[in-house]
Structure formats: C-alpha cells, structure tokens
Amino acid sequence: MGGKSKQDARVSMPVDCRIAEVGAMHAQLRGALESSRIVLDGSAVDRVDTAALQLLVVFQREAKKRERQVQWAQVSAPLHDAASQLGLAEALALPARRPA
Amino acid sequence: MSSISVTQFHQVFFEESLEGLDAMEAALLALDEGGDAELVHSIFRAAHSIKGGSATFGFPDMAALTHEAESLLDQVRDGRRAIDKSIVELMLRTVDCLRGMFDRAQSGQPLADADSENLKRQLATAVGHETPVAATRLAAKPAAGRGWIIQFRPHAGMLAGGNDPLRLLRELAALGQLVVEAQLDRVPTLDALDPCECHLAWRIELTGAAGQDAIKTVFEWVEDECDLSIEPLVAAVPPPAPAVAAVAAAPAAGAGGAAGTARGPAASSNDAGSVRVAIDKIDGLIDLVGELVITQAMLDQFREDFDPSQLAMLQHGLAQLARHTRALQESVMGVRMLPIGSVFNRFPRLVRDLSQKLGKQVKLDLVGEHTELDKTVLEKIGDPLVHLVRNAIDHGLETPEKRRAAGKQEMGTLRLEAFHRGGSIVVEISDDGAGLNREAIIAKAVQKGLIKSGEGLSDEAVGELIFQPGFSTAAVTTDLSGRGVGMDVVRRNVVDLGGNVAIKSRAGQGTSFTITLPLTLAIIDGLRAAVGGECYIVPLVSIVESVQLRADAIRSVTGGGELFRFRGEYLPIVRLHQQFGCADARQQIDQGLVIVAEADGTQIGLFVDELVGQQQAVVKSLEANYRRVDGISGATILADGSVALIVDVAGLIRLQSRRKAA
Numbered sequence: 001m002g003g004k005s006k007q008d009a010r011v012s013m014p015v016d017c018r019i020a021e022v023g024a025m026h027a028q029l030r031g032a033l034e035s036s037r038i039v040l041d042g043s044a045v046d047r048v049d050t051a052a053l054q055l056l057v058v059f060q061r062e063a064k065k066r067e068r069q070v071q072w073a074q075v076s077a078p079l080h081d082a083a084s085q086l087g088l089a090e091a092l093a094l095p096a097r098r099p100a
Numbered sequence: 101m102s103s104i105s106v107t108q109f110h111q112v113f114f115e116e117s118l119e120g121l122d123a124m125e126a127a128l129l130a131l132d133e134g135g136d137a138e139l140v141h142s143i144f145r146a147a148h149s150i151k152g153g154s155a156t157f158g159f160p161d162m163a164a165l166t167h168e169a170e171s172l173l174d175q176v177r178d179g180r181r182a183i184d185k186s187i188v189e190l191m192l193r194t195v196d197c198l199r200g201m202f203d204r205a206q207s208g209q210p211l212a213d214a215d216s217e218n219l220k221r222q223l224a225t226a227v228g229h230e231t232p233v234a235a236t237r238l239a240a241k242p243a244a245g246r247g248w249i250i251q252f253r254p255h256a257g258m259l260a261g262g263n264d265p266l267r268l269l270r271e272l273a274a275l276g277q278l279v280v281e282a283q284l285d286r287v288p289t290l291d292a293l294d295p296c297e298c299h300l301a302w303r304i305e306l307t308g309a310a311g312q313d314a315i316k317t318v319f320e321w322v323e324d325e326c327d328l329s330i331e332p333l334v335a336a337v338p339p340p341a342p343a344v345a346a347v348a349a350a351p352a353a354g355a356g357g358a359a360g361t362a363r364g365p366a367a368s369s370n371d372a373g374s375v376r377v378a379i380d381k382i383d384g385l386i387d388l389v390g391e392l393v394i395t396q397a398m399l400d401q402f403r404e405d406f407d408p409s410q411l412a413m414l415q416h417g418l419a420q421l422a423r424h425t426r427a428l429q430e431s432v433m434g435v436r437m438l439p440i441g442s443v444f445n446r447f448p449r450l451v452r453d454l455s456q457k458l459g460k461q462v463k464l465d466l467v468g469e470h471t472e473l474d475k476t477v478l479e480k481i482g483d484p485l486v487h488l489v490r491n492a493i494d495h496g497l498e499t500p501e502k503r504r505a506a507g508k509q510e511m512g513t514l515r516l517e518a519f520h521r522g523g524s525i526v527v528e529i530s531d532d533g534a535g536l537n538r539e540a541i542i543a544k545a546v547q548k549g550l551i552k553s554g555e556g557l558s559d560e561a562v563g564e565l566i567f568q569p570g571f572s573t574a575a576v577t578t579d580l581s582g583r584g585v586g587m588d589v590v591r592r593n594v595v596d597l598g599g600n601v602a603i604k605s606r607a608g609q610g611t612s613f614t615i616t617l618p619l620t621l622a623i624i625d626g627l628r629a630a631v632g633g634e635c636y637i638v639p640l641v642s643i644v645e646s647v648q649l650r651a652d653a654i655r656s657v658t659g660g661g662e663l664f665r666f667r668g669e670y671l672p673i674v675r676l677h678q679q680f681g682c683a684d685a686r687q688q689i690d691q692g693l694v695i696v697a698e699a700d701g702t703q704i705g706l707f708v709d710e711l712v713g714q715q716q717a718v719v720k721s722l723e724a725n726y727r728r729v730d731g732i733s734g735a736t737i738l739a740d741g742s743v744a745l746i747v748d749v750a751g752l753i754r755l756q757s758r759r760k761a762a
C-alpha cells in the first residue's frame with residue numbers, strides 16, 4: 001500500500017465472527033492500520049469466539065503503539081457478553097453497555 | 101476465504117448424542133438395580149458432552165436442560181446426594197425429553213416445549229435441595245461459600261482444535277461467581293500473530309459451592325491442550341456454615357478424582373439411512389475383490405489364445421471365480437448385518453416402565469444380543485417384538501399376589517433370546533406367567549364365530565386362534581394392549597419379512613413365542629422345481645426331503661384333500677400345478693416328486709414334476725412389480741432370463757389349514 005491515508009478506515013465485523021473468519025479479519029485489520037482513524041463496527045456480530053476476540057485485542061494494542069485512533073461504532077450484545085466473559089472488555093476498549 | 105458452516109456437523113452431533121442418550125439410559129437402568137460410581141460417571145459424561153455439543157451447535161434450550169441435569173448428576177458424583185428412585189426417574193424423563201428435542205431439532209422445530217420447561221424447573225428444584233449421602237463432606241472439597249483459583253493457559257493449538265476457551269469459561273460461570281482476569285503477556289504483535297493460535301491466558305476466581313471435580317470436568321476435554329492449575333481460594337470470604345462436620349469416611353461416589361475422558365459405552369446406531377461397518381469387514385471385502393481381479397486376469401489369458409489342453413486350468417479358474425463371487429456376496433451381505441442388540445436395547449426401559457405401571461415385578465433376561473440380522477429385518481422386527489413384550493407383561497405375567505398364590509416367585513421372568521438355527525435367526529420371547537387362558541380364548545373364538553366349539557382342539561390350534569384378526573380376550577382394554585389389534589399384525593409383519601411366528605403355551609407355566617426370520621431378505625438358497633413349463637423355487641431352509649410316491653400311497657379324504665404317509669404321520673399334499681394353475685404338468689403322483697417342506701412346525705408335501713437343481717435366488721418383490729399372490733413370497737430371475745416364482749411354504753400351509761377348516 002502507498003502512503004498513509006488520512007481517511008477513516010471502517011472495519012465491519014461479520015455476523016459469524018469466529019475462527020473460520022479470523023484470517024480475513026486479520027488482513028483487513030492490518031490494512032486498516034494504514035489509516036489514522038479506524039472505526040470498528042461490531043453491530044452485526046451474532047457469534048464470536050476467543051480467536052476473533054484475541055485478534056481484536058492484538059489489533060488494539062498495535063493501534064495504541066502506532067498511535068492510531070480506534071473507535072467502536074456499535075457493539076452487539078453477543079460481542080459484549082463474550083468479551084466480558086473472557087475478561088477482555090477493557091483490553092478491547094469496549095464502550096459501556098447501553099441498557100437494552 | 102471460505103467459511104465453515106456449523107450445520108454440516110449437526111447430523112454427526114445428533115447421531116452421537118442419541119447414542120449418548122442410549123448409553124445414559126442403559127446406565128440409569130443399571131443404576132436403578134444398584135450400580136457403582138463408574139455408572140454415575142458414564143451418565144455424567146454422556147450428559148456433559150450433549151451439553152457441550154448443544155451449546156456449540158446453537159441449541160440453547162437443550163444446553164439449558166442438560167445443564168440442570170448435569171448439575172444434579174454432579175451432586176451425585178460428588179457424594180453430596182444419594183442416588184434414589186426419584187433421581188433415576190427424573191433422569192430417565194430427561195433422556196426422553198432430550199430425545200424429543202433431537203427429533204424436533206432434526207425437523208427444524210423449536211426445541212423447548214411445556215414438558216421440557218417443566219422438567220427443567222423440576223431438575224433445578226432438585227439441584228437446590230441437596231440430600232447428602234452422609235453428614236460429612238468429601239475431604240478434597242472445600243466447604244460451601246469458598247472457592248477456587250484457576251490458572252488456565254491454553255496451548256497455542258487449542259483454538260484450531262475446535263475448543264474455545266469462551267465456552268469453557270461460560271461453563272465455569274454456571275458453577276458459581278467468576279472474576280476473570282485475562283493475561284496478555286504473551287500476545288505477539290499484529291504482524292507476527294497467527295490468528296488461529298491462542299496466546300491468551302486467564303486467572304479465574306470462582307466462588308461458590310462447586311467442587312474441584314466439577315471444575316475439572318469443565319476442562320476434561322482440553323486437559324492435554326492447556327496448562328491448568330486449580331487451587332483452593334484462601335480469601336476473606338465468610339467462614340463456612342457451622343453444620344459441616346468433621347470429615348469421617350470418604351464416600352465412594354465421586355471420590356475417584358477427575359473423570360476419565362473415555363466416552364460412554366457406544367450403542368450401535370440405528371438410524372435409517374446409513375450403516376456403520378466395522379473396518380475388518382471392509383478389509384475383508386477389499387481382499388476378496390483383489391482375489392477376483394487376479395482370477396479375472398487369469399481367465400483373461402485364455403481369451404487371447406486358448407489351447408484345448410488348457411481346459412483343466414480354465415475349469416479351475418472358473419471354479420475359483422465362482423468361489424470368490426460367492427464369498428464376496430456373503431461378505432457384502434455381511435455389511436448389512438447388525439447385531440440384534442440394537443433392538444434389544446430398548447427393552448430394559450420398556451419393561452421397567454410397564455412393570456411399574458402395572459404393579460408387576462419383572463426380571464428381563466436378554467440373551468444373544470450379538471446375533472446379527474439383516475438391517476432391513478432388524479428395522480422391521482422392532483415393533484412386533486415390542487408388542488410381544490408388552491403382551492407378555494400385560495397378559496402373560498401375573499401380579500405378585502397371584503404369583504405367590506400359585507406358589508411361584510413374586511418376580512416374573514421375561515426372556516428374550518436370539519440365536520442362529522439352520523439358515524435362520526430365531527428370536528424367542530418367553531415368560532413364566534400364567535400361560536394362555538384356553539377357556540377364554542375358546543369362548544371368544546366361539547363368540548366371534550371362528551370355531552363352533554373347543555372340543556378336541558389341540559393347544560397349538562388354540563394358540564393359533566389368537567393370531568386371527570380382531571382377536572383379543574383382555575377383559576379390560578388398557579392403553580398397553582387389549583385393543584384387539586395385535587397378534588395378527590405381529591404375524592403379518594413377521595411373515596412379510598419372510599419369517600414365521602409360532603406360539604407354545606403351558607397353563608400355569610408360561611408362554612413362549614418363537615419368531616423365525618431369514619438371515620437376509622435379499623438372497624435365498626432354493627431348489628428349482630419344474631412344474632409344467634414353469635419353474636418354482638422352494639426355499640432350502642424349509643425343505644425336509646423329497647420323495648417319490650407310489651400311486652397307492654395316496655389317501656383321499658372327504659372334501660377333496662389328499663394325504664400321504666411320511667414317517668408315521670399323514671401329511672397333506674399340495675399339487676403346485678393345481679395351486680398355481682400350471683398347464684401341461686404331470687398329473688400322476690408316481691410320475692413326479694413330492695417335496696416334504698416344513699414351516700411353523702408343520703409339514704406339508706408339495707407335488708412337482710421334477711427337481712432341476714439347487715440355485716441361489718436374488719429375491720424380487722412380486723408385490724412391487726405385480727401384486728400379492730397367496731403361496732408365493734416373491735420372484736427371481738433365472739440365468740436364462742426367465743422369471744421363477746418363490747414358493748411361500750408357510751403361506752401354503754396356512755392356505756391348506758384354512759381349506760381344511762372350511
């Protein structure tokens with residue numbers, strides 16, 4: 001890829017966000033780091049597993065290291081539940097859960 | 101990138117779970133008769149893997165129900181609860197309920213219904229009311245209110261192996277209150293990350309009453325895929341309840357530490373569409389095909405240049421080919437053979453439920469479960485057997501009071517036995533009950549107009565009456581049996597399978613039903629008999645011998661029947677050409693042959709022109725291609741392409757006795 005784009009990158013996570021998809025997500029997230037501002041959209045996520053959450057954690061750490069701004073657009077309830085269950089909500093910088 | 105759909109694993113999950121339920125049921129029934137801790141473990145394992153699978157594959161209702169059941173089992177396993185009839189009953193109902201759920205899952209319906217919700221509540225209530233085995237707790241177990249610190253570091257390959265720490269943590273969460281701390285110290289950079297490897301670890305504080313075994317069970321399937329330590333939590337938690345007494349004796353159940361990872365006893369699959377075949381059977385087939393190829397290559401040589409001096413070798417090759425073809429055929433048929441145990445498996449439960457319902461005590465003996473039967477026969481014999489077993493408990497075996505009054509043991513015995521006899525499989529269902537009520541049967545038969553009076557009727561003839569359509573002597577129609585449909589249907593089903601049912605009964609001593617079934621439906625060994633210009637196949641299993649009679653050996657009886665004397669008995673003669681309307685057949689008895697054939701314990705003489713030879717017949721259904729013909733069980737295609745009909749000896753005997761009665 002060429003020089004750094006100033007534009008926002010938006011990464012929409014798939015409905016089934018599990019190990020079968022992490023390869024594609026990995027590539028997408030690495031690409032997104034070219035941008036200075038990255039928006040993660042987790043609104044569609046219905047199923048998620050440890051592999052996907054681990055990838056997001058690594059991405060957040062990398063983004064922090066490279067001083068990128070990462071924002072969550074929306075976080076579905078299953079994503080929230082899984083992250084809390086694994087004790088990763090903080091590392092993922094998930095926004096506080098809105099009351100249903 | 102292709103995504104993996106979970107639904108492709110559903111069928112396997114269903115099959116395995118149904119096997120798990122069978123194993124669970126069998127273990128529960130064994131437990132009911134006083135079992136050991138290993139049984140509890142195997143029940144627990146079955147429930148646990150169903151729970152895990154249903155959660156993984158997206159059946160939350162099923163997971164919730166099994167979770168409650170598992171909690172209850174866990175209490176039993178840990179020795180916090182004594183196993184009793186009520187728990188066994190509850191668990192058996194859970195097994196039934198789960199089977200219903202699997203049925204609904206397969207047809208895509210909602211899983212939960214009023215029954216399952218009700219059952220779940222009952223299980224939860226039971227879990228909430230522990231009834232300790234003794235007033236002591238296990239030595240290894242901390243008192244309620246404390247907890248554990250679990251250090252859990254998955255190996256890198258765990259995720260790719262299909263085990264998700266998320267699921268494990270969710271299972272842990274069901275055991276009590278969790279405080280989860282993820283450890284990110286070994287997480288690589290984004291560029292270095294293989295996203296399918298696990299680099300996370302967790303420190304988990306679990307507070308609650310869960311025992312160490314319960315925690316180990318959660319990690320049971322990943323034991324060798326992670327580093328795991330479980331330490332008692334020494335923390336500022338309120339002291340344990342004062343009721344906990346000093347540890348005295350260690351209860352046996354649950355004290356054995358972590359349960360093994362072995363799966364429960366696998367029951368054989370009885371799904372409709374597939375057959376599971378043992379590897380050695382397949383290997384045998386491959387060997388045989390190899391032999392065939394070699395023989396074929398050898399015969400091929402003769403095609404190029406055949407020298408008459410090689411005739412002996414050619415004959416040898418052809419004989420070898422015939423031998424191998426026959427062996428291959430037998431092996432292929434063997435692939436369809438399954439042990440009858442898969443049908444017998446359902447009876448312990450049936451017998452238990454029925455005997456409880458009827459207030460009878462019944463001991464079930466199963467013998468010969470390993471006897472193998474053709475899969476089609478096996479599938480169709482289940483219902484008739486269930487009917488006979490129900491009848492035996494409902495009508496055959498007496499109540500404990502009556503048995504005591506008759507000087508018998510209060511516990512009646514019902515015996516199911518399967519074995520080979522000749523070319524057939526025999527299944528016997530016998531009880532030591534009261535036997536057939538001869539008077540009641542005769543009275544009913546007279547009332548129905550089947551017979552005029554019972555005078556001179558042999559016990560066998562009386563027994564035969566119950567196979568008449570609509571015949572039932574049950575004084576009270578129960579929901580079990582006695583609706584007047586039954587024995588005729590049983591006989592028809594068995595006859596449709598090419599088998600026979602015979603009954604033997606002795607007043608006060610019991611009744612036994614003998615079902616004789618062909619090994620397979622697809623191929624029979626038979627004798628080819630010529631009648632007029634046609635050919636008939638008489639199944640070899642029913643042939644006793646063939647004799648040539650002198651014209652004066654025949655006795656005509658009133659009504660047009662003919663008898664001949666064979667080994668001190670008079671047997672009726674059926675002239676096949678008359679029976680089946682063949683032209684140009686031999687009419688004089690001394691010009692033809694009489695084949696003595698037997699079925700249902702009765703013998704008969706079949707008059708034919710001559711015997712042509714022995715032959716294997718691949719059975720084709722006459723009903724499917726034409727229509728049902730009395731006295732004919734099917735058809736086959738001969739080597740010259742013509743059709744030969746297969747004689748149904750049992751059917752001819754029945755026709756003959758009907759004619760005699762008329």
